[in-house]
Amino acid sequence: MSEGKVYTKDEVLEIAKMLIGKTFGELNSYQVQAELYDKGAHGHILEEDVFQYGSNSRSAPDFEEAGIELKVTPYKKNKNGTLSAKERLVLNIINYMEEYKNTFYTSHFWYKNKLIEIIWYLHEDDKPKSDFKITNALLFSFPKEDLPIIKQDWNTIINKIKAGKAHELSEADTMYLGACTKGANASSVRKQPFSNIPAKQRAFCLKTSYMTQLVRDYIGGEHLERIANIAPTEMTFEDSLTNKLKQYKGKKVDELASMFKVDSKAKNLNEILIARMLGVKGKLAVTDEFVKANIVPKTIRITEKGRIVESMSFPTFKFTEIINEEWEDSKLREMFNTTKFMFAVFKEYGGAYRFESIKFWNMPVSILDNNVKSVWDKTIDVIKKGEIVNTIKNGKRITNFPGMSENEYCHVRPHAQKAIDVYPLPVKDKLTGLEEYTKQCFWLNNSYVLKIISEE
């Protein structure tokens, strides 16, 4: 914002209200600008804060007197009719050298973002931007049930800076408030206070998953079940869940099933049991907290011999799409970079599987950008060269895709209903002449998952 009028809170809200129902094209018109100007809204505000998405570099909130930060952000309608945020909501840049000196309530983050006027517009793929329409405005402050988690997230980020690990920050470290990269490119780095290693420039953000649920809640009126009796005040969210589950440690699966009156033949029995142990009636994966934080629950069984039998699968990739991706914004990197996992461990001893513990985990950026990337690189190389099948032995096609024995962390393997369940190939496979191939996906090695579970 430049020189000029000081706006009160009411005036800001009035301006926002007048924007609803207008397209960006209309906002650009002289007539609408004049109309808004008459009603007390300075045309300049629209120009700088609506059209430029409030991207000023001031440290104060956009409307300093009113204490309001203005954000304009897109959402979209999915094919199945649901709504989703199109992006994370990027907030202020994290000043590594200064922010750690504060407490949450004296932080720069809180000063700038405690009150945000969120203006939503509907993004439609097939339309020019000038036709996108502003549909909703909300004066947003963090809901009291979310605030404890936001505080923890802020602390998690600050603690990593204090530990000299700003360069290891990942958006998936936290639940709602993330530290996302922000800069012209990956080489936008800055100094950090407790290490000589330059760290990527990052900004606080409300994660895409958080914004999606906010859109569904506020615009769509869809509310989700919250995890019962969990009030993460002093304890972290993970600790409060762990604490709640402690009483069930060592209980046999069938004991738990009868305790919670769950049909013990259910295929996803262990998943249901974890939900019930936490007091959740529906699915744990669609609780308010898990959805907002993009936490994916995975149940894991450890055999009597201390082994996880199966590796962990992920969605299939399309051969024709993956070869056109850049690693930095590839689907695989995006998934591991924004997803937190909750491993629920069941251990076999005394002749039965028993509940053991849970563990939250997200992939360290260094493993993602080195080891996982190399598997991804090799996969693309194999597809591009048309060298998928190496040999055929006993009717089975032995592939050149990176296998489990080549990499400590992950591998590529079929993931389909049948071998004939295929995706097209961009390049004909040299040995077989095939133009399509059995669907594949990236798997986390069972040995790696075991290592994660075993780490203190």
Add this chain to the structure above:
DNA sequence: GCATGATCATGC
């Protein structure tokens, strides 16, 4: 026993 290709089962 384990790596790897292949397939099952469920739910949307």
Add this chain to the structure above:
DNA sequence: GCATGATCATGC
């Protein structure tokens, strides 16, 4: 009909 989480089958 297919995505996804889960699991089977076989040969080295």
